[in-house]
Amino acid sequence: MWYSNLEYELASGEPWFPAVPVGLPRLLEVSGRGEHLRYPQGRSLPQAAAAPVEPVVCQVVIPPTYQRLPILSRLTSRFGVTVNIVGAVLSARRKRGGEFLLALGGKPQQQASSLAYLKDLQVQFVPKRDIKAAPRLLSEGDSSEQKPVVLPRGCDRVRLQIHIPAHCHPQPVISNLVKDHDVAVTILSASLPSQGEHDGWFELELWGLPTRLEAAVATLNQSDCALWLAQ
Structure with a gap:
C-alpha cells in the first residue's frame, strides 16, 4: 500500500519536518544597471497572492489516559489550526484509545x-485507514424530544450529546466552538465513519467562563446540529 511521505514518517516515528530550514524567498532580480526598483510616492509594493495551504490529513490514536483532556481542542486554542474531524470512533468506556x-x-x-x-x-x-464506526441516524423519537439546551445561570461546565448531520461535515463544528467562543472541549465518545457521507454522534464536555459557555451552546442551538444534555 502506498502512503505519502508525511503519512509514512508520522506512522514510522521518524521526523516529519525537513532536515534543513526553509529558505527565504530570493530577492527580485532587477534589469538594467542593478538599480533598486522604485515606486511613485504613496504607492505600496504589489502583493503576490498567497497560495492556499492544503490541510494536513493525519490519523491518530489517542490513548485512554488522555481521553479526559481536551487534546484536539488545544490544537485550535494553542496553535490556531482548524481541526476538521473526518472520522472518529471512541467508546465512552475508555478501555481502548480513540x-x-x-x-x-x-x-x-x-x-x-x-x-x-x-x-x-x-x-x-x-497510516490512513477507514474508520468503521457504526453509523447512527437521527430517529423520529430523537427529533421530537430534542429541544434547545438552556444552561443554568453561572454554569461553567456542561456535558452534551450532539448529532452532527452529514451536510455539516465541511464545517469544523467543534473547532469553531473553541475558536469563536474560547471554550475548552473534551470529546468523551464519538462515532463517525470515515467512509462515505454519514452523520456524526459525539458526547462532549464543554467548560469555560459562563458567558462564553452560554454563547457556545446558543450557537449549537441555532445550527443544524441536534443536542441534548448528557445524563
Whole structure:
C-alpha cells in the first residue's frame, strides 16, 4: 500500500519536518544597471497572492489516559489550526484509545506546531485507514424530544450529546466552538465513519467562563446540529 511521505514518517516515528530550514524567498532580480526598483510616492509594493495551504490529513490514536483532556481542542486554542474531524470512533468506556482522522487547516507553521505537540504527547500516528464506526441516524423519537439546551445561570461546565448531520461535515463544528467562543472541549465518545457521507454522534464536555459557555451552546442551538444534555 502506498502512503505519502508525511503519512509514512508520522506512522514510522521518524521526523516529519525537513532536515534543513526553509529558505527565504530570493530577492527580485532587477534589469538594467542593478538599480533598486522604485515606486511613485504613496504607492505600496504589489502583493503576490498567497497560495492556499492544503490541510494536513493525519490519523491518530489517542490513548485512554488522555481521553479526559481536551487534546484536539488545544490544537485550535494553542496553535490556531482548524481541526476538521473526518472520522472518529471512541467508546465512552475508555478501555481502548480513540481513533480520529483529522484534517488540520492553517498556516504551515501552525500545522507543524500542532503535529509536534501531538508527537510530544506520544499520540500514535497510524497510516490512513477507514474508520468503521457504526453509523447512527437521527430517529423520529430523537427529533421530537430534542429541544434547545438552556444552561443554568453561572454554569461553567456542561456535558452534551450532539448529532452532527452529514451536510455539516465541511464545517469544523467543534473547532469553531473553541475558536469563536474560547471554550475548552473534551470529546468523551464519538462515532463517525470515515467512509462515505454519514452523520456524526459525539458526547462532549464543554467548560469555560459562563458567558462564553452560554454563547457556545446558543450557537449549537441555532445550527443544524441536534443536542441534548448528557445524563
